[in-house]
Amino acid sequence: MKMSQLYAPTLREVPAEAELRSHQFMLRAGLMRKSTAGVYAYLPLGYRVMQKVMNIVREEMNKAGGQEVLLPILQPAELWQESGRWADYGDEMFRVKDRNKRDFCLGPTHEEIITALVRSDVRSYKQLPIRLYQIQNKYRDEIRPRFGVIRGREFIMKDLYSFDRDEAGCDLSYQAMYDAYKEIFRRCGLDARPVEADSGAIGGDTTHEFMVLSDSGEALVVHCPACGYAANVEKAPCAEPAAQDVLDTQTAGLEKVHTPDAGTIDEICTFLDIEPQQCLKTVIYLADGKPVAVLVRGDHTLNELKLQKELDCSELLIADARTVEEVTGAAVGFAGPIGLSIPIIADQAAAAAADAVVGANQTDYHTRHVSVQRDLSLWKTADLRQCREGDACPACGQALDTARGTEVGQVFKLGTKYSEPLKATFLDENGKERSLVMGCYGIGVSRTVAAVIEQHSDADGISWPISVSPYHVVIVPVSFKDDQQRQTAEELYQTLQNLGVEAVLDDRLERPGVKFKDADLIGFPYRITIGPKSLAENKVELIERGTKTVELVDIAAVGSVLQERIHS
RNA sequence: CGGGGCGUGGCGCAGUUUGGCUAGCGCGCCUGCCUUGGGAGCAGGAGGCCGGAGGUUCAAAUCCUCUCGCCCCGACCA
Numbered sequence: 296m297k298m299s300q301l302y303a304p305t306l307r308e309v310p311a312e313a314e315l316r317s318h319q320f321m322l323r324a325g326l327m328r329k330s331t332a333g334v335y336a337y338l339p340l341g342y343r344v345m346q347k348v349m350n351i352v353r354e355e356m357n358k359a360g361g362q363e364v365l366l367p368i369l370q371p372a373e374l375w376q377e378s379g380r381w382a383d384y385g386d387e388m389f390r391v392k393d394r395n396k397r398d399f400c401l402g403p404t405h406e407e408i409i410t411a412l413v414r415s416d417v418r419s420y421k422q423l424p425i426r427l428y429q430i431q432n433k434y435r436d437e438i439r440p441r442f443g444v445i446r447g448r449e450f451i452m453k454d455l456y457s458f459d460r461d462e463a464g465c466d467l468s469y470q471a472m473y474d475a476y477k478e479i480f481r482r483c484g485l486d487a488r489p490v491e492a493d494s495g496a497i498g499g500d501t502t503h504e505f506m507v508l509s510d511s512g513e514a515l516v517v518h519c520p521a522c523g524y525a526a527n528v529e530k531a532p533c534a535e536p537a538a539q540d541v542l543d544t545q546t547a548g549l550e551k552v553h554t555p556d557a558g559t560i561d562e563i564c565t566f567l568d569i570e571p572q573q574c575l576k577t578v579i580y581l582a583d584g585k586p587v588a589v590l591v592r593g594d595h596t597l598n599e600l601k602l603q604k605e606l607d608c609s610e611l612l613i614a615d616a617r618t619v620e621e622v623t624g625a626a627v628g629f630a631g632p633i634g635l636s637i638p639i640i641a642d643q644a645a646a647a648a649a650d651a652v653v654g655a656n657q658t659d660y661h662t663r664h665v666s667v668q669r670d671l672s673l674w675k676t677a678d679l680r681q682c683r684e685g686d687a688c689p690a691c692g693q694a695l696d697t698a699r700g701t702e703v704g705q706v707f708k709l710g711t712k713y714s715e716p717l718k719a720t721f722l723d724e725n726g727k728e729r730s731l732v733m734g735c736y737g738i739g740v741s742r743t744v745a746a747v748i749e750q751h752s753d754a755d756g757i758s759w760p761i762s763v764s765p766y767h768v769v770i771v772p773v774s775f776k777d778d779q780q781r782q783t784a785e786e787l788y789q790t791l792q793n794l795g796v797e798a799v800l801d802d803r804l805e806r807p808g809v810k811f812k813d814a815d816l817i818g819f820p821y822r823i824t825i826g827p828k829s830l831a832e833n834k835v836e837l838i839e840r841g842t843k844t845v846e847l848v849d850i851a852a853v854g855s856v857l858q859e860r861i862h863s
Numbered sequence: 864c865g866g867g868g869c870g871u872g873g874c875g876c877a878g879u880u881u882g883g884c885u886a887g888c889g890c891g892c893c894u895g896c897c898u899u900g901g902g903a904g905c906a907g908g909a910g911g912c913c914g915g916a917g918g919u920u921c922a923a924a925u926c927c928u929c930u931c932g933c934c935c936c937g938a939c940c941a
Contacts, residue, residue, distance in 0.1 A: 304873090306891090308891095311869085311934075332934090386939095433941080437939075438864080438939055438940090439937090439938095446940075446941090452941060739941035742941060773899065774898095806901085806902080806903065808902050809901085809903095810901090810902095811901045812902050813902085815901090826900060827900090
């Protein structure tokens with residue numbers, strides 16, 4: 296491709312809308328342009344990268360027994376009503392009507408459609424297992440699209456669905472995908488690691504997320520340097536409090552203290568000169584509309600997912616001020632567990648508190664010297680808090696580290712969550728009808744591109760791993776007007792193409808600085824600079840983008856040198 | 864949805880408080896000259912009616928009302 300022809304409008308300045316490096320570079324390097332919030336058009340360079348990623352995904356999916364299909368984006372409401380998710384999915388689903396006022400949605404995911412497809416054609420265990428995948432646009436009306444392509448409302452996802460006859464078969468499918476994912480991300484040049492995760496709205500029990508570690512990542516993960524355990528903080532269990540976490544057991548009698556305007560943990564601590572772990576937070580929630588009090592230690596963060604699981608409710612909301620006042624008889628900030636008439640559920644660390652300060656259920660008052668065991672009757676005690684750095688690893692007990700990450704893929708075992716309501720069944724050897732055991736496995740393809748940039752860029756621009764780079768090399772004659780340089784450049788361009796090296800020839804009549812800057816910004820892994828100095832010796836400069844190392848290479852040898860590096 | 868901010872040539876911004884604009888600057892773009900090892904220089908030029916709609920006024924980018932869009936922080940997710 297000639298640079299003068301390439302539709303790659305680069306930007307000198309950083310667009311005001313972009314915060315993340317990946318977002319900025321995708322715009323500046325001319326990979327994409329925004330259409331509307333969370334929706335992007337991919338330009339030639341961006342689309343080439345995407346296709347490289349998709350091809351890697353395809354190859355690994357095919358190796359792992361997958362067969363590619365293309366499923367509808369426009370999906371009928373009936374299917375979603377069958378699975379129950381038409382009601383459950385909420386505002387995040389783009390819903391449309393046809394001219395006859397029939398309901399449809401733009402598929403946010405494809406479990407329903409694929410299950411409906413398979414149920415109509417699969418009759419016998421002899422047809423199993425089946426692993427079907429597609430690379431397709433998905434639509435989710437995100438509450439807040441952000442970070443460019445990382446959280447879009449339209450995005451490209453690879454999703455594979457496995458159908459097995461039993462759990463054991465599903466385990467094999469799951470493992471095959473898990474291994475394929477590791478290989479896919481490795482080939483994309485990503486440092487991605489699987490972490491244990493929560494299954495969220497998709498459902499199912501076993502699931503791993505593949506996280507690309509990066510400071511700008513949206514998710515927080517804990518990992519154990521000792522044993523390699525890793526999990527999303529949403530999921531990571533907290534160990535029961537060790538002995539030293541249990542507060543002093545010689546508790547004095549209850550004492551009500553006047554604490555004017557001290558409604559937050561910080562204010563109380565300052566006021567009473569105590570530490571946050573000596574306080575208990577009492578948070579009122581509405582679980583499917585019913586109030587519950589949740590008790591967490593002052594220095595701990597409540598994990599709402601864990602709470603929701605314990606409460607087994609479908610809607611969990613923090614109570615509004617009016618409800619809090621009704622339930623506690625006090626202003627927000629002074630709720631306490633003593634004397635409440637609603638159920639109290641306590642985090643295990645909070646339940647161990649023996650001399651704590653709690654709200655007195657009276658505005659501007661707290662109660663101190665509370666022993667949970669002595670003074671309260673709890674409805675339930677459970678692991679409700681969010682795991683944090685330094686906590687004991689649930690696998691080996693060593694201290695955990697934390698890191699931020701961007702989720703690029705997730706694998707789920709679904710069981711019969713969809714096959715049962717949608718009646719996707721088969722006959723086993725005994726002629727008995729059974730539900731298909733399913734798994735689903737997604738990779739955010741567009742997001743993966745951004746993740747690669749997050750891990751492979753510097754102040755000057757992108758530095759693509761060869762495997763996903765839009766082109767392998769850019770040839771930059773210092774002056775394209777110079778006959779000798781131009782001729783050398785054009786010959787080299789031909790040679791490289793004949794060797795299967797994907798090359799761009801920068802034939803613009805620009806000054807060298809402009810061409811170098813663009814080359815660095817776009818991120819070609821290699822640059823060949825043709826200038827008068829080296830040309831005199833029949834050599835050109837070969838520059839590696841990642842390391843910026845320069846080497847002089849014989850013109851006649853560049854082709855084979857590059858060919859070898861690209862394929863190694 | 865709650866909180867904060869912003870919409871002025873393709874991009875980045877100034878002007879808005881204290882109406883007076885024939886709307887300005889840098890970059891980019893076009894033409895010519897010149898230049899060619901890290902986003903050159905000179906000269907000439909094109910391009911906006913100030914997100915949109917109403918209103919106040921002799922006069923509105925600037926004031927008022929409504930509306931649309933975008934960005935950031937928080938609750939959701941690949």
